[in-house]
Amino acid sequence: MLTGKQSWTFNKKPGIISTGVTGGPFEAKGNLAEDFDILHEDLWLGEKSYEKAHRILIEEAVDKALEKADLKPDDIQFYFAGDLINQITPSSFAARSIGVPFFGLFGACSTSMEGLALASYVVNTQGAKRAITCASSHNSAVEKQFRYPTEYGGQKPPTAQWTITGAGVAIVGDSDEIDGAYVGVTSATVGKVIDMGLKDPFNMGGAMAPAAVDTIIAHFKDLETSPDDYDLIVTGDLGRIGQSTALDLLSKKGYELDEAKFKDCGLLIYKDDQPIQAGGSGAGCSSTVLYGHLLNQMKKRKYKKILVVATGALLSQLSFQQKESIPCIAHAVSLEYIEK
Structure with a gap:
């Protein structure tokens, strides 16, 4: 498993058996709109705050991944997830409704591959048959926390980047199955x-x-x-x-x-x-x-x-x-x- 100083090799080559991808209105106008499972017309998603909308993005992506694989939450052993909001509350609150044993992760925008690496490690070593991994962000929630609320209308320099609104979920499973x-x-x-x-x-x-x-x-x-x-x-x-x-x-x-x-x-x-x-x-x-x-x-x-x-x-x-x-x-x- 350990290869060199800081790498793992997965001899059983765990597979990505299903995915769920959700996004917002800006992503719906982007290059990859056809690759999303669910796209929303506004940033609120029917909720009263952007943080609550963020949680919905996660829950929908998880539900879609489970649906596509014809699985239920009880078929999943562990859930690895993280986001950018204080104390990763959107991921944690989504875990509350998903009901799968939860590992909360924070690696900022590196969380996606942190989660995929850990989920694959657990499945490869037979610590689980299936694990969900998720990383997500919400433009307005993140802007409000790290920079300026969008209502402020502050100007950004050319080096700034646009935080996407979306959640990407993968179900990692034993390749033998x-x-x-x-x-x-x-x-x-x-x-x-x-x-x-x-x-x-x-x-x-x-x-x-x-x-x-x-x-x-x-x-x-x-x-x-x-x-x-x-x-x-x-x-x-x-x-x-x-x-x-x-x-x-x-x-x-x-x-x-x-x-x-x-x-x-x-x-x-x-x-x-x-x-x-x-x-x-x-x-x-x-x-x-x-x-x-x-x-x-x-x-x-x-x-x-x-x-x-x-x-x-x-x-x-x-x-x-x-x-x-x-x-x-x-x-x-x-x-x-x-x-x-």
């Missing part, structure tokens, strides 16, 4: 916290890029692989600034990546004419893009093997007020289309 071809989780690399001293909360991509590079290189070294072993390497939400910075840092470390192979979920999800500044972000960014668009592409055989590197900025309102720099982290998970 999967009939036919499937998308399997083959390895994971757990990142280290990297802090380059940046303090600007409106430049998350630049702050997170070094953490992404550190994890990508650790993955290559631990598993003795290279960029050539993947059809696609996709980061979570570095955006334009972070993606460019990461490519430059990788080149200086001796890893030349073709821009056609090195993509970013925050740049894939929206159209060029949407006002997203440097790209999309949020804990739901990489989860919705992976569990919706990228898995659909793998099932169509466009990609055989991909590496998803979700990045997270581990700041808070308190750390910003205390003028702390922004510690960042990235977790990587490799997925492969497996014929049986």
Whole structure:
């Protein structure tokens, strides 16, 4: 299982047996609208607060994943989930209604691959037959907490990114119980916290890029692989600034990546004419893009093997007020289309 210094290999190759992906009105106008299961016309979702609407996004995504797999909550052993709101209350309150033993996670926007890595580890070691993993975000709830309420109308610099409204859910299961071809989780690399001293909360991509590079290189070294072993390497939400910075840092470390192979979920999800500044972000960014668009592409055989590197900025309102720099982290998970 442990490979190198900070990676796991999954010999049983747990499979993603079902997914559920929900989004909001901005995502409905984006590039990947057809890859969402449920899209809403407004940010309130019939609730009295954005935080309560956020919870609904999660519950709907979980319900959709269960429905597509013809499963019930009692068929799931564990639920791994996290978001960006204080004390991950949307995920915890959703867990209250879902009724599955719950692991609450916080890795900021890296939570998606943190959850997928842990769920796959538990299933691979026979700690569970099936586990749910979820990462989510809500634009207005996150903006209110970390920056300015949208009603304030504050102007953002070009380096800022747009927090997506969405929840991405996957049910990870024992490969022995999967009939036919499937998308399997083959390895994971757990990142280290990297802090380059940046303090600007409106430049998350630049702050997170070094953490992404550190994890990508650790993955290559631990598993003795290279960029050539993947059809696609996709980061979570570095955006334009972070993606460019990461490519430059990788080149200086001796890893030349073709821009056609090195993509970013925050740049894939929206159209060029949407006002997203440097790209999309949020804990739901990489989860919705992976569990919706990228898995659909793998099932169509466009990609055989991909590496998803979700990045997270581990700041808070308190750390910003205390003028702390922004510690960042990235977790990587490799997925492969497996014929049986």
